[in-house]
């Protein structure tokens with residue numbers, strides 16, 4: 001999906017919500033555990049209940065890898081289900097990959113070709129030749145970690161080198177890489193106060209903003225400092241939506257949580 005198509009979906013649905021599918025078998029309602037594929041059954045129910053309120057889903061690959069082959073099967077079924085039933089939905093593989101070029105190319109193939117995701121999260125630490133193989137894919141996005149939502153973001157990302165913070169250098173330098181138009185960036189919702197300055201560096205780029213909900217980030221602040229005239233934001237919430245309830249109506253409650261966020265987003269979009 002192109003950025004333009006994603007933006008059209010955002011205006012159509014009045015939502016820039018991404019629902020995080022961080023599906024932990026230990027946290028899903030116990031009655032689902034007797035199903036053939038509990039993780040897929042959970043995801044399917046969450047997707048059916050939330051899809052009208054969001055524009056994207058972001059399975060975090062760790063949750064699938066953690067349960068081995070069954071996890072990969074559930075992930076594949078989930079992405080196939082999205083492609084078949086809701087092809088207008090944007091998909092993010094939250095894998096945080098990046099390696100020497102020859103290896104990155106394989107990661108890119110896995111997530112873009114084999115699984116057919118629209119985008120993948122990538123760590124910039126190994127530099128240009130570790131990221132460019134991802135950027136070669138047409139109509140696919142590489143979402144580069146810039147300023148993450150966790151406390152450890154201050155360990156390295158905000159350290160100054162040559163008078164400039166590292167995360168700013170990542171954004172500035174990556175703009176000159178081949179096919180840089182395929183880049184998006186991660187900025188945590190807990191770091192909303194940085195967004196004003198970040199927008200001066202990357203005025204147009206889409207930002208994936210996780211950290212609203214369980215990590216305490218404010219949607220209002222994110223919009224105030226980070227929204228562009230084309231929106232330019234995908235705001236993710238995972239646990240606060242998908243684990244809002246563990247009873248038999250968990251999906252309905254997740255739908256209500258997603259709808260509440262969508263309503264707030266619609267209000268923010270009206271300000272444009």
Ligand SMILES: O=C(O)c1cc(=O)[nH]c(=O)n1[C@@H]1O[C@H](COP(=O)(O)O)[C@@H](O)[C@H]1O
Nearest residue numbers: 060094121148149188210214215237238239
């Ligand atoms: O790349 C990410 O999505 C990500 C980056 C970041 O800075 N912080 C962050 O929380 N995430 C991911 O976003 C999701 C947040 O989940 P919740 O805190 O449950 O909403 C998890 O899958 C995290 O791995």
